[in-house]
Amino acid sequence: MKRVTKLKQYLGEKCLTQREAAGMCGLKPQTFGRIVTGAEPPYSKRGPRIAEALGWDGDWQDLFEVIEVE
Numbered sequence: 001m002k003r004v005t006k007l008k009q010y011l012g013e014k015c016l017t018q019r020e021a022a023g024m025c026g027l028k029p030q031t032f033g034r035i036v037t038g039a040e041p042p043y044s045k046r047g048p049r050i051a052e053a054l055g056w057d058g059d060w061q062d063l064f065e066v067i068e069v070e
Contacts, residue, residue, distance in 0.1 A: 005036060005038050011054075016054075042060075
C-alpha cells in the first residue's frame with residue numbers, strides 16, 4: 001500500500017497534471033507540488049481556494065487527508 005493525499009488521487013481522477021492544477025489555483029507549481037505530497041500544509045487560506053478551483057464538493061480539509069492506495 002502507498003500513502004498519498006486525497007488531492008493527488010483527485011487530480012488523477014480529473015486527468016489534471018500538478019502544473020495545470022497549480023495554474024487553476026493561482027499557485028506556483030513547486031508550492032502546489034509540496035502541498036500535493038503533504039510536505040507543506042495547505043493552510044486555512046489556500047486550502048479552500050484549492051478545493052474550490054478544482055471543483056471539490058466536500059469539506060476542503062478532506063481533500064488534504066493522507067490515504068492508502070494500492
